[in-house]
Amino acid sequence: MDGADLPSLRVSGSINGRQTLGGCERVSVGEPPRLSWIWVRNDFMTVRIGFVGCLPDSPLGESVRPLIPPDCSYEILSITQATTLVSNGELTVLIVAVDSPQWREGLRMLLELHAVGVNRPLAVFGLVPRDDPAALVTAFDMRVADVAGLPLDPHEVRARLAALVRRRQVAFARAADTRKAWKIAVTDPVTGLYNRQHLDTILPATIDSARITRQPLALMMLDVDGLKPYNDRWGHGAGDILLRSLAETLQAHVRIGDTVARYGGDEIVIIMPECDAETARTLSARLVDLVADMRVARPDGSRAGVTVSVGLAMLLPDGDAAEALLTRADMALYAAKRSGRNQVAVAA
CATH class of the missing domain: 3.30.70.270 (Reverse transcriptase/Diguanylate cyclase domain)
Incomplete structure (x- = not known):
């Protein structure tokens, strides 16, 4: 889905002379010049992004930090911390870096995290080795929402993360609309009780x-x-x-x-x-x-x-x-x- 597919976007001002859409800045991702995305400011959910790597001191966590979309919180987590946040439904997106030579171990960790958060609104973004097609296929088999290759291409990661967060926002908005419609359908309008x-x-x-x-x-x-x-x-x-x-x-x-x-x-x-x-x-x-x-x-x-x-x-x-x-x-x-x-x- 691109920016044109999103509902109710309108020009409403500028930030430091740059045009905004509904209060949301149009941000360039850099070279090539024509490549850009529209970041939709979060009005209906808090976007919390976590990062967990296979290696305890993975340098990728800090490398990803400047690529996180604006208005999103970002934190580098241990596997224990990630498991707790996923089980509590506190993460919107979890970045899992399969940055170990034993990438299958990293994907096993990914599968365990999915099992913990099976009923939670979590999207997993995988970072997998570019030179191993089997890692990519296995990651998708384990239901990642999207992947980017390792070594990192900053433009690719930035664009894919922004698109993933945008999809999550739209999904949350639709879910909220569904809950609202359900509430209207089962509620007595006079008393506010069930009908x-x-x-x-x-x-x-x-x-x-x-x-x-x-x-x-x-x-x-x-x-x-x-x-x-x-x-x-x-x-x-x-x-x-x-x-x-x-x-x-x-x-x-x-x-x-x-x-x-x-x-x-x-x-x-x-x-x-x-x-x-x-x-x-x-x-x-x-x-x-x-x-x-x-x-x-x-x-x-x-x-x-x-x-x-x-x-x-x-x-x-x-x-x-x-x-x-x-x-x-x-x-x-x-x-x-x-x-x-x-x-x-x-x-x-």
């Missing part, structure tokens, strides 16, 4: 997991008491504010691993894996009390109290599909409503 579609996906999977692990599973369904007359009096905008405040309170006080989703209207579902009946009752009662302590701003500047009724259902050991579990929680919810609201009822 019904995501609930319909995650609840069956959580039930299956509970059965496999033989762990208890509780499901709480709660409903705002008196939301319809509140909306009639203050408007649906005020009702949305109330629901958002409720959602924030619930999210702040559920356990790590619990899932909170808007089921529909003013009903909210909380999935509580690995939660036995006694714990579920305690948590449900605590949430009812916390909500009763809330005060929500109304359009006239006054603050309104709010209460919820809760229906609690435990996953039955011999059955219960997602819909059946939801139905039992819903029936318990209406039992709580009929009994006076602002309380918890447990499904049989």
